[in-house]
Amino acid sequence: MAATSCTKDRVVQGHPCFGGNRHKNGRIHLAVAPRCNIKCGYCDRKHDCANESRPGVASRIMTPQQALEHVRDVMADEALGKVIKVIGIAGPGDPLANDETFETFSLVKNEFPELLFCMSTNGLLLPERIKDLADINLHSLTVTINAVDPAVGAKIYRHVIYKGNHYRGEEGARILIQNQFEGVRLAAELGLVVKVNTVLTPGINDDQIPLIAEKVSETGAFVMNIMPIIPQAELSEVPPPSPEYLESVRAANEQVIAQFRGCQQCRADAVGLIGGGCAVA
Secondary structure, three states, X not given: OOOOHHHHHHHHHHOOXXXXXOOOOEEEEOOOEOOOOEEEOOXXXXXXXXXXXXXXXXXXXOOHHHHHHHHHHHHHOOOHHHHEEEEEEOOEOOXXXXXXXXXXXXXXXXXXXXXXXXXXXXXXXXXXXXXXXXXXXXXXXXXXXXXXXXXXXXXXXXXEXXXXXXXXXXXHHHHHHHHHHHHHHHHHHHOOEEEEEEEEOOXXXXXXXXXXXXXXXXXXXXXXEEEEOOOXXXXXXXXXXXXXXXXXXXXXHOOOOEEOOOOOOOOXXXXXXXXXXXXXX
């Protein structure tokens, strides 16, 4: 089924990462999902500075009960409580690989049903966990997709752990890519508002961006967020795209799918307004 206009309007107007006013609408990222089932070449979760904004970084991992208590504290704060519109789980691992994700959403939703609920995932487990997303009545979903061609994906993903097996190279990338696009399709059919993140990695996946844009548009994604790579870990030598090149890539794909330009590549435990500082738990 297609997303209801009510849900879509709520997300677009209230979620700062889907078009909502980021100067008025804030979010809480709950770092309850430490385990990950893939290894991206640009991912480094080993170091943490409270003043940095970087995906996969969190000062501490919370239990679902601690996450609920954290939400209570933030919502009770005179200033923060007025701006928080979204509860998100974005790691520091992959939320779908952690059952604590679903327990946390259930606990928070019982006390704060007025908030929007969002998740970011690599998409590997999305097809098999789509029913779990329906059960928690998730509003929006972000899936990071960096390639259509497994040969390109193999240059980005170091390994994939799927159904107890370790896969490397094109074999692992092929499984991941297949599940990502199928997951986007199923999520859109479920009624979720779907955003696709793509990490622009110059010299590696530049030519994949138009292919990703076309395919996710066909499968029902609402918006695309092309982000610059943060050079680190195994891909530390890859130069980030210039602001001009990044914008040219976004503009070139804007007729295929709407482009989001306000991403700050937030921490897994960010709190407050985007760009307004990274308060952490």
